[in-house]
Amino acid sequence: MGGREFDIIERYFAGYISFSPPQVILGPGDDCAILDVPADQELSVSTDTLIEGVHFPAGCAANMSDLAAMGAAPFAFTLALTMPAEDDAWLEEFSATLSRLVGKYDIPLVGGNLARGALSITMTVMGIAPKGASIRRSGANPGDIVYVTGTLGDAAGGLAILGQDKKATGHLIDRYYYPNPRLETGLALRGIASAAIDLSDGLLADLAHICKASDAGARIIADNLPLSTALTGAFAADQARAFALGAGDDYELCFTAPAGAADRIAEVARSTGVIVTAIGDITADDGVCLTDRAGHPLSAGQAGYQHFDDA
């Protein structure tokens, strides 16, 4: 760590890197941080880079959402920041935001790197879950019900509105800028969900990942998609559905569970204060298809969206 880098860290980040829960044996400032992973836990790890133009809280939410999808509890994270020049105003705002997120997610920053270059932020997040309890993409079985948390398409709606008016405000814009990764719900789904993924690329694409990993397919009942009144109020029904099916950045969870788990899932929804909606089921076929309420496949035109193959 160079002297200048050290100064910046002391100035902007020392306040909250001193937050040191029991898992942090040694925090930042040595060659490595040292962490204590409890003996009965397994460690989840994910890395994501946010580049210029991506709003930081949303990017951070993407990382936390990866933990939520595993049913992992936040454990620690590292941050690598490159920036073209030392920009005090930017650093102050970034530091304040990061400090809020550290508190919100109760996750310690244990290491970092500052380098000069085009603006980019890479976070590596770590989470823990009891051994064998992490929820993978590969556990879905034909007959399982497909669920999603929250409402879909809101972030895409917010982004579309911002495209017309950069200063617009409201629920959809908040959903784009400040997604709420479903960490609590993910934890509560351990031992209940057979597979899970977070919705970063859009429902059809992400559900296709579950199907591919599980060697299965899925049928989604188009009319069951949970759409917010903010979304359906601002956009035509076809457009709202297209956002819900195809757009990313909602950071809700899509998960599967055996039909018999419906009561336990209703209890998870109640206890974590997040609506959970059954939107379809897992099939023995390949790929993801959309149907009407009677289970008849919709054509691409009817569905307002193209059939989406897995891969």
Place this chain on the structure above:
Amino acid sequence: MGGREFDIIERYFAGYISFSPPQVILGPGDDCAILDVPADQELSVSTDTLIEGVHFPAGCAANMSDLAAMGAAPFAFTLALTMPAEDDAWLEEFSATLSRLVGKYDIPLVGGNLARGALSITMTVMGIAPKGASIRRSGANPGDIVYVTGTLGDAAGGLAILGQDKKATGHLIDRYYYPNPRLETGLALRGIASAAIDLSDGLLADLAHICKASDAGARIIADNLPLSTALTGAFAADQARAFALGAGDDYELCFTAPAGAADRIAEVARSTGVIVTAIGDITADDGVCLTDRAGHPLSAGQAGYQHFDDA
């Protein structure tokens, strides 16, 4: 993970990400990788960003060198790569190099991220050591002997030569491009070294970090610095010493140990095939000073280098 990103990973990285030692419960391809940290081990974590112009193997060595300095064994790493456009030739060379390094360090790649942006590579490395056995910067005590591995200043000499002739070759240039992080030596020093750091910023700066963390000082006997014949053959004595004291990128280890450990350290040097040289001792004063063989402080002019305060 977007479809395009997935294609690139499949094409360039699938070969060696299938390398899956016992600690990898789940490799890349899910929301997170899942790792099994043995119950009696603690986890070391470090993040570094290499930006355009930095040679990748050297950058990778910097990360591994952080593990070496902790006495940690390589456990797993993640990689976040941003690049301006998909460049097949670059990706092929990068992939081949990375594959070699995965083999050389016996460390699995467990997660990654590809994004479009200015070229940069961020690695997060994880290592393990028995609980309490990691070597920190803070354990040096007055009376301890200060040691370094290998020879110092070679990388700086190589870089200086490359500044004159980009196509130059030889030992010093190899030392700059292909540093050898002292992983084996770091492991062997567990339970022997009282403190350690890797030489990334230069001996005086890095030893000052040990002193600051240990609330102590150090005296270095200038004539004891281990200089390679390649370095002293290519540069005047003053210049060679200045490189050894002030230049980074050697990725050797600087460590401290009680005087009584000399025999065990000689055995570590023998068993790991790396020369280890006693260059001074830890004092109760602040800061790092240079002395002649009799222990008299050298002036900055005599030392060929400025006195270097800790911080």
